[in-house]
Amino acid sequence: MRPRRFRPAGALKGRIRVPGDKSISHRCIMLGALALGETRVTGLLEGEDVLATAAAMRAMGASVVRQGEGTWSVHGVGVGALLQPRGPLDMGNSGTSTRLLMGLVSSHPITASFAGDASLSKRPMGRVIDPLSQMGASFEASEGGRLPLIVRGALPAVPISYRLPVASAQVKSAVLLAGLNTPGITTVIEPVPTRDHSERMLRGFGAELNVETETDGTRIITIRGEAELKPQIIDVPGDPSSAAFFIVAALIVPGSEVTIENVGLNPTRAGLIEVLRRMGGSIEELNPREVGGEPVADLLVKHSPLRGIEVDPAIAPSMIDEFPALFVAAALAEGITVTSGLDELRVKESDRLAVMAAALGTVGARIEEREDGLVITGTGGEALGGSAVTIATHLDHRIAMSMAVAGLVSREGIEIDDTRPIATSFPVFEAMLHGLAA
Ligand code: S3P
Numbered sequence: 001m002r003p004r005r006f007r008p009a010g011a012l013k014g015r016i017r018v019p020g021d022k023s024i025s026h027r028c029i030m031l032g033a034l035a036l037g038e039t040r041v042t043g044l045l046e047g048e049d050v051l052a053t054a055a056a057m058r059a060m061g062a063s064v065v066r067q068g069e070g071t072w073s074v075h076g077v078g079v080g081a082l083l084q085p086r087g088p089l090d091m092g093n094s095g096t097s098t099r100l101l102m103g104l105v106s107s108h109p110i111t112a113s114f115a116g117d118a119s120l121s122k123r124p125m126g127r128v129i130d131p132l133s134q135m136g137a138s139f140e141a142s143e144g145g146r147l148p149l150i151v152r153g154a155l156p157a158v159p160i161s162y163r164l165p166v167a168s169a170q171v172k173s174a175v176l177l178a179g180l181n182t183p184g185i186t187t188v189i190e191p192v193p194t195r196d197h198s199e200r201m202l203r204g205f206g207a208e209l210n211v212e213t214e215t216d217g218t219r220i221i222t223i224r225g226e227a228e229l230k231p232q233i234i235d236v237p238g239d240p241s242s243a244a245f246f247i248v249a250a251l252i253v254p255g256s257e258v259t260i261e262n263v264g265l266n267p268t269r270a271g272l273i274e275v276l277r278r279m280g281g282s283i284e285e286l287n288p289r290e291v292g293g294e295p296v297a298d299l300l301v302k303h304s305p306l307r308g309i310e311v312d313p314a315i316a317p318s319m320i321d322e323f324p325a326l327f328v329a330a331a332l333a334e335g336i337t338v339t340s341g342l343d344e345l346r347v348k349e350s351d352r353l354a355v356m357a358a359a360l361g362t363v364g365a366r367i368e369e370r371e372d373g374l375v376i377t378g379t380g381g382e383a384l385g386g387s388a389v390t391i392a393t394h395l396d397h398r399i400a401m402s403m404a405v406a407g408l409v410s411r412e413g414i415e416i417d418d419t420r421p422i423a424t425s426f427p428v429f430e431a432m433l434h435g436l437a438a
Helices: 021-034 048-059 095-106 126-134 169-180 195-205 238-251 271-278 313-319 324-329 345-347 352-362 399-405 420-424 429-437
Strands: 005-006 013-017 037-042 065-066 073-075 113-115 140-142 146-152 161-163 183-191 209-215 219-224 233-235 257-263 282-291 293-302 336-338 366-372 374-379 414-416
Touching: 013 429, 021 048, 021 073, 021 095, 021 169, 021 195, 021 209, 048 065, 048 095, 048 420, 073 352, 095 146, 113 238, 126 140, 126 169, 140 183, 146 238, 169 183, 169 195, 169 219, 169 336, 183 195, 195 209, 195 238, 238 257, 238 271, 238 282, 238 293, 238 324, 238 399, 238 429, 271 324, 313 324, 324 352, 324 374, 324 399, 345 352, 352 366, 352 374, 352 399, 399 414, 399 420, 399 429
Parallel strands: 013 257, 037 233, 161 183
Antiparallel strands: 005 414, 037 073, 065 073, 113 146, 140 146, 183 219, 209 219, 257 293, 282 293, 336 374, 366 374
16 A cells, blocks of 8 residues: 545646546557557557556567657557467456457457456456357356456357447447457447547558447447458547546646646547536637547646536546546535436446545535435535545545545645555656646
């Protein structure tokens, strides 16, 4: 454990550039590892989760080499040519690595075992085991469909048409990636749109992938298998989910004015900004442009008095990782914020509804925990209580960073039990926060 107390340190001022997008970084390495030739990546997130993906792709035959800060070169083996890994694949804390790689392995003649840390070993894998079994793969999982588990890939795998029972980009991506080496057309039907980085990048690498949107918003995604991927040059945009902590920090700490450069603003990821603006937050988009096939802008964020609102559950998928940060903003807003439709938060790196309710409750916020959301009565900007109690983060990086931000508007600071998990997604978080406060 590496505990740390986060204290109020005055207004946050300056410019930062958050690290590369975690979802996009995973996918660059996976698709690069399946393309024949060299894929060059700049701006790659060098967090532990992405490094777990890199190690797994190396174990299955690809060359994945770091050439400088965020600059990586990947030489792929070609779709269908992944090698049998010699040992178990260590997924660490990373659900994305696990679920997407289970998809890849499922249509290759490979048997791979997946293991992870205590947090990952509690998370449900049945959601990918179901469709991948239909495609012909077989599984030996721990109780409840959990890690550690073994995947036996099928050759040839069978193309399926799969309607997502949960709004999950990981499940969608697992099926599409399995579809890459499956003869014929694999179809994913997505009633509620989730992040579309896999679709964008598969197309970018030359896969035959089509998306049709029906009048009710349902997306029908098809991919033609036995694809040949062409290597790419990719610049990874900054991660909006990492920017989220600094957006909220700048909004709640009086006198703050922060510019966050190069933030990815893919509409399937940008829900938090819309919600915070509705709460009265001043967030300006400067210099809009495209990076790595994704919309990007610099964000100018100024301290703003926030008002509680009712958050439309329909926006949840586009800010699914940002709720812990939003709950902190809500705890400092004027009035009541109501959130609902958030059952998925209970199966993230931790049960984020229970853990954030407990954490914010500990520092004196008024929280009602419901089955599928939190109702938060804010302080109207008044500092949160100092607390003698240490906040339990349950190996969840986003809980740690959210409560670190809450500590900036507390009377005596907030003590976090363990800051190590922050390195899974945002290794420079603490240094960046320190830099802005200085
Ligand atoms: C991710 C999808 C989301 C998100 C996770 C990253 C991805 O998970 O929470 O951090 O890269 O596809 P779900 O698919 O479980 O919603």
